[in-house]
Each structure stands twice: as structure tokens, then as C-alpha cells.
Amino acid sequence: MINNISVFQNHDIIKVIISNPIQFNIEVFIVFGLLFFIPNKKLNGDEAFLNRQLTNEVKGLAMLIIIIHHLCRHVVSNANDLILFYDLGYVGVGIFLFLSGFGLMSSLISKGDENFFLKKVIRIYIPFVFMNLIWIFSDYYFLNIHQGIFKNIACIIGIIISDRNYWYIPFLILWYIVFHFVMKLKITNKYKIFILLFVSIIIIVNSTSGNGRGNAFSFPFGIIVALYKDRVEILYNNIKLKKTIVFKLFLICGVLMYFFYLVSNISTRFHLGKLLGVIYIISIGIIYCFYRKSIILEKLSLMILLLVSTTIFSLSDTFIYVSLSIYTLFSIVFVLLIVDNIKLHKTSIFFEFLGEISFELYLIHGALMYSYDFVLYRLPIQISFIIYLIGIILISAILNKLFNSINKKLNHVFINN
Template sequence: NHLCYYTEPPPSLYGVWSEAGMVGVAIFLILSGYGLCISMQHKGTKGFFLKRVTRILIPMIFSLGLLVLLKIILLKENEQNILIEIPKILFFIHSLDGKNWFIIFILFWYFILYLTFTFGLYNHHKLIFLFLVALAIISIPQTLHLAKANAFSFPFGCWMGLNSSLIKNKINKLIHQKILSSIVCILGGVLLSVFLFNASEMFHFQAYSAILLILIVAVTLSGLYMIYFVNFIKRKLNLSPELIAGTLVVSILYLNYLSMVFDLAIEEPFNIYWCFMRNIFHISIALTLLLLISLMTKFQLYSLFLCFLGDISFELFLTHNTFLIHFDFILFRGPVAITFVIYFLVVCSLSLALKRLSAKTLSTLSLASQK
């Protein structure tokens, strides 16, 4: 993904590669939310920050420390400002390496999820809170557009984690008993993702019309569901006038705020409509890929090479940019088809070393905390 941005001329399938990074972010966020919720349901919040957060912070500190060290040694531009540069590793991460916005974003979600478990909320209250936070993220104009595009991925993963038993049964039944249906779902997911991507490119009055249409459809479907719920299932809805009035007031306030923000950002590519469509697109394509991987696993279609890359994927994310942008020692100094192999081997070796160093550091911290 990052490589295609700096290659001249642009590679074939540029549009696909340029979107791959955000899809990868969505997959990571969904799986993180899924795994964390399952783990915290069984183990609670004890040792959360030491076990979870330090697994992100320690590799990041080492990778950014290497970046600062290389700047001092090779560029000699910060020799007199080393005391200023070192604190940036923790407190001004984005200024050192812009791609680390994702580290800040995932730590933010870890903290929000920690709060929901600390306060002892019911599962449905946890999810309501998480999705409201996601809604706030895409509603604040100053929020980074990269975060807005995946605001709902982590809460969606949490929803899967909190309902993991049901979802596992559904997926296993789909994969093991209905293979044809699985293939149809994958193809349908691809087509839906293509449609959503193109739909996210609509601007101006098209986008206004789309939002109004979505609201009308949502209200209509909600009304039909309530009628079905009362008349056919014969259940009484406990909707007090106070709850209905309160919901209406909140909806009016938010939609009016939304219209003001949207008016200001109507000509920008990162407006509210774009955020909603991109979130749905990223979740759709991520689920399609995860279903495809599950189906491949059923037929024992493995790749040791991809498993190896998956094992060091976080470290690759942390280190690749250092030698892609900041210190290009070989990548763009010859034919990319040749130099990329050397660059890739160096970055993989460095990532493997970083993973082992981080593991030893974590082990030391864990032992120290037990004493």
C-alpha cells in the first residue's frame, strides 16, 4: 500500500493497492475488538495495561527510537536537540512518523473498551457506548480522516466478540455444511464492496440525496419491524413517551449538527457521508476476506510464507516506513523489481529482531511485576 504511493510511474492496479492499507487497518481493528472482548469476558481487566498495551508500546518505542537514532547519526540535524527528540517517541508520535496515527487510534479504543468493562456495563450497553464513540469520531470535523474511515471497525469487532458463540456456530455451519452458500456470500461481498466504494465517491447533492434516502429507508424499516413485532410476534414494546421524546430530541440535535458540519465539508472528500460509506465498505470487504480465509482453511490451503508475515505483521508495520521514506538505502535506487527484494529481506530481518527484543522486554517486565 505505502509502496504504491511512491512508485513512479504508478503500478498496475494502483486503485486496488492504494485501498489495501485501509482494508488491512479494518481487519486489524475488527480482530482486535473480537479478541479483546473474548479475553476480557474470561479474564477481566486485571493486568490489562501490562499485557495488552505494552505489547503495542514497547515495539513502537524501539522502532521510533531507531528512527530518532538514525536521524541523529546520518542526518546530524538533531544533535543539539536530542532531549527534544527523545520525548517525541511517546508524546509526539505523529510528528516522527505519520503512519503511527494507527497506534494512537488503537490505544484509544483499548482505553475506551477498558472503561466499559471497568464500569461493569451489560453487553448491550457496552456496544451502545462503543458505537456512540464511533459516531462522535466521524462527527467531529477535526478528526483525522483515516480514523474516520475506520471508526466503526473496532466496535463491530467487539460486537462479534461479545456474541462469539453465536457467530462461530453460524460461520462453521456456513463453511462446513453450505460451501456453495459460502462462495455466493464471498462473491456477494466483493460486489457489495465495489458498489460501496463507488457510492462513497458521490459528492454534493448526490450525497445529500443519498443521506435523505438512507434516513427514509431506516425510518420505514424501523416502523415495519415494530408493526411486525407487535402484530405477529405478539410482544408488547416497552416504549415510554419519555423515551420516545428523548430519542427524538437527540436525533434532532445530532441531525442538525450533522447538516451544519456537512454544509462546511460538502466539497471535501472526507465529509460525513464519505465516512459512513467508507466504514461500511471497509467492514464489508474485511468480512469477505475473513470468510474467504476461513473457507481456504477448511480445504487446508495454507501458505507458510504468509503465516510468517502474519506473525511479524505488527513489527513490519512499525519498521517498513523507516526505510521506505525516511532512509531509502536501496528501494528507489534501481529497478524496483530487484531492489524491493533486498529492501523486503532487510525489513523482515529487522522486524523479526524487533519482535524477539520486544518479547524479551515484556517477559522481563512481567517477571518484575510479579515480585
């Protein structure tokens, strides 16, 4: 066995101190702001709504948010040093869930659902199992952890989560299963959407995972956008062209409210979160009434119904997760607008590359951050975090090549034949 104390550090036990939090936050925003804008390359001519380059760039940005969020939550001694990222992990995960829902529905519309589950097993589940094997071996070899064969098998196949961040994989697979069976039903799309949203409510009410509850609507939101892509694209382009300033003001107000939500204490945050949810739901009703051509009585009835229902619902503690879920949806739109609107038909090479390897980054970044930290504790965090990022990006790029090679071979054997 290797003495892991000299090689790795576990940050569940020993935390990292940020000696100069202001400097570190400024460094994060300056360095990654520069990488976001330079070096750039022009879009490849694909001006389609949510094209591949845009979605990869957004996924890269979301992955970086998640990494810093986990640094804040699991590594540093004082989470307030990175308070802006304390709850932003919800937004990062929400973006991935939204894009998964959007991609699945778009694929179903264009290609059908032949070999649906087999494709997902090859793309998602096999890398997940592979990394579980790596972490179990590492626990045994480096940390001298012996779990027993049955527990190891349960960890390998995902019954027991080997890495705290892997909650996302079963949650995503759950949505895959729900999506598959709902789309098989011989009912209209509106009823399918209703069922998906009903599942979201069940997750909020019954799930034990705060992460899942905070992103209960993100996956169905992606499906809805794909189903009504033409209408959404017209509205989205109107927002980009500044024809609907009210939407941008609404999104900015949401971000400002979330900032106050972050800096408030826990008891104030709880009530402010509820208020945020009520405001968002009522605002959705106002926007709906504004765009829908209907009689005044219908609009008034809808607003009264929304006001009464949200007031009653907000009395429940569960509503804080409704609030967080709705905030996540608006944040997804806000991030898409920011990335798509300020780049002037260009894309960031760095963030597009991060998006290409985002799944592999997700699989390895957590364990190499807080269980098997190889660098963060060795140097000042301002330096070590950059080295850590370079390290996990290189490892993820290698894994991406490996998994893509395996995917092609398995697709050739099980699907193309």
C-alpha cells in the same frame, strides 16, 4: 555524518517511477498468490472460530496490503499505477483493529482484566518507544536533523508522531482506554456496545485523521463479535457452507462497487461513496429484518427509520467516512471468508509467519520505504520491491525475537510476581 544521498533516498522528495505498471501489478498478484497457496501446512487441529493460525494468516495478508498501499501513496510517482491498492490500506488497518477488539474482549471473558494496562504497555508501547528512539537517532546521524531535546522527548513518548504511519498506535491506545473504562461500567452489554458505537461516531465527526475516521467502527466490531461469538460463529459457518448465498452476493457486490469507487474521479467518488454508505446501511436493515422474527409493522418501521436517517445524514460531508467505515467492516468479513473458505483446512506458511511479525513489520516498513529507502530506487521496482520485502521481513523477525524476550522478562518482573 554520512552522506545519506549515497546510502538512502527520501521519497517525499524523489519518487520512484514504475516503468511497466501492468507487469508490476501482475507480478504482485502472481508471486503473493503463489505464496498464499503454496507452501501450505495443515491446521494444527484447532477448528475454533477465528483460531490463532487463521488470524495470523489474515494479519499477514493485511500487512502486505498495507505495505503496497503505502508504496502506492508515498513512493511511486503515479499512484494510478497501483490504483487497486490506493484505498485498501483502510481494510488492512481495519483487520488489525477488528482482531484487537476481538482479542481483548475474548481475553476479558476468559481471563478477566487483571494488569490490563501494564500488559499493553509491555506489548505495544515499549516497542513503539524503542523504534521512536531509533528513528530520532537516524534522523540526527544520517539526515543531520536537530529537533531539540523537548521535541525529541515528545517524539519518543508519542506526543508527536515521528513516523506518519504511527497514527495507529495512539488511535489503538485510545480504544484500549475506552474499552477498559466502558467494560468497568455496571450496565448490560447492549448499553456498553451503544457507548462504543457512540465513541465511533464522535471519532468520525471530530477526528482530524482520515485514517481513524475510516476505521471508526472496526475495533467495536471486534468486541461485538467476541461478545456474541456463538451466534456469530453459527452465522459465519452458514456462510462458509453456502447456506446463505445472499450474504456472499452482497459482499461481492460491495467489492465491485468499491472497484468503481476507485476508478472514478474525485468528485464522482465523493458522491458514489455516500451512495455506497446508504446502500450498506439499508442492506444491514434488510438483513436484520430477514433474520429477526418480528411482526411486519416492526420491520417496516425499522426500514423507514433507516431510509429517512441515512438520507438526512448523507447530506453531510462526514457521511463519506461513515460509508468508508461500513465498507471496511464488510471487507473484513470478506477477507476472513476468502482466507478461511478456500484453503481447505490448510494455512500459508508465509502469511502465517508475516502475521507473527506483523507488529514489527508495521513499525519499520514505512520509514525504510520512504524516509530511509535503501533499495527501491536502486533497481527496477519489479526486482527492488522483492528485495525490500525480504530485508524488512528479516529485520522484523530479529526485532520480534528481541521484543518477545523483553516482554517475557518484564512480564516475569511486573506481572507474574
